[in-house]
Amino acid sequence: xxxxxxxxxxxxxxxxxxxxxxxxxxxxxxxxxxxxxxxxxxxxxxxxxxxxxxxxxxxxxxxxxxxxxxxxxxxxxxxxxxxxxxxxxxxxxxxxxxxxxxxxxxxxxxxxxxxxxxxxxxxxxxxxxxxxxxxxxxxxxxxxxxxxxxxxxxxxxxxxxxxxxxxxxxxxxxxxxxxxxxxxxxxxxxxxxxxxxxxxxxxxxxxxxxxxxxxxxxxxxxxxxxxxxxxxxxxxxxxxxxxxxxxxxxxxxxxxxxxxxxxxxxxxxxxxxxxxxxxxxxxxxxxxxxxxxxxxxxxxxxxxxxxxxxxxxxxxxxxxxxxxxxxxxxxxxxxxxxxxxxxxxxxxxxxxxxxxxxxxxxxxxxxxxxxxxxxxxxxxxxxxxxxxxxxxxxxxxxxxxxxxxxxxxxxxxxxxxxxxxxxxxxxxxxxxxxxxxx
Numbered sequence: 001x002x003x004x005x006x007x008x009x010x011x012x013x014x015x016x017x018x019x020x021x022x023x024x025x026x027x028x029x030x031x032x033x034x035x036x037x038x039x040x041x042x043x044x045x046x047x048x049x050x051x052x053x054x055x056x057x058x059x060x061x062x063x064x065x066x067x068x069x070x071x072x073x074x075x076x077x078x079x080x081x082x083x084x085x086x087x088x089x090x091x092x093x094x095x096x097x098x099x100x101x102x103x104x105x106x107x108x109x110x111x112x113x114x115x116x117x118x119x120x121x122x123x124x125x126x127x128x129x130x131x132x133x134x135x136x137x138x139x140x141x142x143x144x145x146x147x148x149x150x151x152x153x154x155x156x157x158x159x160x161x162x163x164x165x166x167x168x169x170x171x172x173x174x175x176x177x178x179x180x181x182x183x184x185x186x187x188x189x190x191x192x193x194x195x196x197x198x199x200x201x202x203x204x205x206x207x208x209x210x211x212x213x214x215x216x217x218x219x220x221x222x223x224x225x226x227x228x229x230x231x232x233x234x235x236x237x238x239x240x241x242x243x244x245x246x247x248x249x250x251x252x253x254x255x256x257x258x259x260x261x262x263x264x265x266x267x268x269x270x271x272x273x274x275x276x277x278x279x280x281x282x283x284x285x286x287x288x289x290x291x292x293x294x295x296x297x298x299x300x301x302x303x304x305x306x307x308x309x310x311x312x313x314x315x316x317x318x319x320x321x322x323x324x325x326x327x328x329x330x331x332x333x334x335x336x337x338x339x340x341x342x343x344x345x346x347x348x349x350x351x352x353x354x355x356x357x358x359x360x361x362x363x364x365x366x367x368x369x370x371x372x373x374x375x376x377x378x379x380x381x382x383x384x385x386x387x388x389x390x391x392x393x394x395x396x397x398x399x400x401x402x403x404x405x406x407x408x409x410x411x412x413x414x415x416x417x418x419x420x421x422x423x424x425x426x427x428x429x430x431x432x433x434x435x436x437x438x
Contacts, residue, residue: 028121030074036125039134044088055089055109057236058288061273062086066116066128068375073121082341083117085274087288090132113288212240219247226254228265233282235272235336246271246287253291263301272336277304279329279342307339314346321353323360325368325402328386334371345372349391356395365402368409381405385413 028036044063049056069084089109114131118124122139129136220232234243250269254261268282275286275297283301285294315327329342337345349372370387379401380388387402387409 028125030070030121033070033121033125036139037128039138040128040132043090043132043134048091049089049109052089052109054238054242058273059088061236062088069116070121070124072375073118073124081117081119082344083115085113085115087111087113087273088132111288209240212244216240216244216247219244219251223247223250223254226258227261229269230266231268233268233270235270235284238271238287243271246285249291250285250294253294256291257295257298260295260298263298267301274338277301277308277339278331279334279337279339280331281308281339284338304339307343311339311343311346314343314350318346318350318353320362321350321358321360322370322402323365324363325365325370325387328369328371330371330386333382334373335375345374345391349389352392352395358395358399360399360402365406367413368406369413381409381412383412384416385409385411 044059046056046060046063049059065084066086069081072081088111090112091109112132114127116124116127118127125139126136129139223229224232232247234246238246264283270278270282270284271287272284273286273288274284275289275293276284278284283297285297318327319325327346329337368387369385370389372391373388374391376388376390377392379390379393379398382388387405389398
């Protein structure tokens with residue numbers, strides 16, 4: 001873990017990164033980074049967590065965020081990335097089963113949480129492997145051997161997924177995920193046959209779960225009334241028993257610190273992967289965090305409310321500079337961002353607009369909407385009528401695009417409001433993301 005004091009931090013880095021890293025000036029390519037992280041992917045791959053759906057889902061989500069982080073490191077012209085906190089469940093392997101580290105659970109895995117704040121692929125790979133107690137010796141040979149290879153050799157390396165030989169599964173006893181997929185495809189199950197085979201079982205499970213569902217509704221209503229909350233939701237598709245456990249945990253915290261938790265009056269609480277406040281002002285409770293972290297979050301809510309007011313002011317200032325277009329954040333269409341992350345995006349975009357004043361007529365774009373995206377390079381118009389604007393968009397291109405697409409945007413928004421088309425358009429537009437809150 002990185003230390004907070006600068007002299008100590010230097011010492012920590014010397015322990016984490018081997019001597020050859022500090023003397024190395026060569027950067028890894030994207031393909032080499034994937035190859036170097038193979039032991040890590042093998043230890044956290046979701047396919048090996050089939051009997052543990054919660055851990056599998058955490059790893060899937062963290063791998064997606066890690067993939068975005070690695071892609072952003074390779075983008076030309078990037079300066080720095082925001083610290084990204086990740087949580088993985090790491091399986092016990094020959095590399096990480098040594099003594100002197102946190103013991104594995106009876107299920108054969110342990111939780112590892114770390115924060116990435118690196119500036120290149122090589123240091124990122126090393127930090128990930130060290131955080132998971134995995135060997136980095138293979139990277140030293142990779143770093144020295146590839147120097148003598150032509151550049152075209154590195155470019156020919158493909159980022160293909162790992163596929164182990166069948167003998168590996170025979171000797172280790174692990175289940176071959178590709179074999180399962182092949183069996184499923186051979187069966188050619190239709191929806192009708194699947195419903196016939198599983199209908200009775202589903203009805204039985206539903207009846208058995210009714211008492212627990214009633215308990216979940218009761219806990220949710222009691223906590224919402226006690227704290228005067230707007231709603232309680234879940235980001236992931238956790239089971240009913242797991243949700244009840246989370247509400248019981250929140251209920252115990254209410255008994256211990258009722259006055260502090262009353263700071264959430266009028267808010268929506270969401271159980272998710274990390275704690276904080278979301279871009280739209282929801283209180284996020286990380287299911288991996290302990291009560292102490294939740295308490296600190298509720299204590300800081302007044303400062304979050306102040307940041308929220310400053311964010312709304314920043315949105316109004318951007319709207320003024322862009323002819324009255326409304327800046328919105330759409331949960332279903334944008335990545336899940338914290339309030340700090342979203343404010344930082346808006347601030348970067350606003351400062352770029354100030355340096356490059358775009359001559360929009362005041363209030364000429366009123367009634368139109370836009371969302372900011374940090375993972376795009378060119379502006380686009382969504383079929384629901386709002387503009388997708390990259391944070392680092394060129395101001396001249398932005399002006400031309402908005403002016404030429406303004407009428408089409410108004411037409412799309414009118415079509416969205418038509419009763420016969422509205423449900424269909426919203427369903428088609430929101431379906432690819434799958435980021436709804438339960």
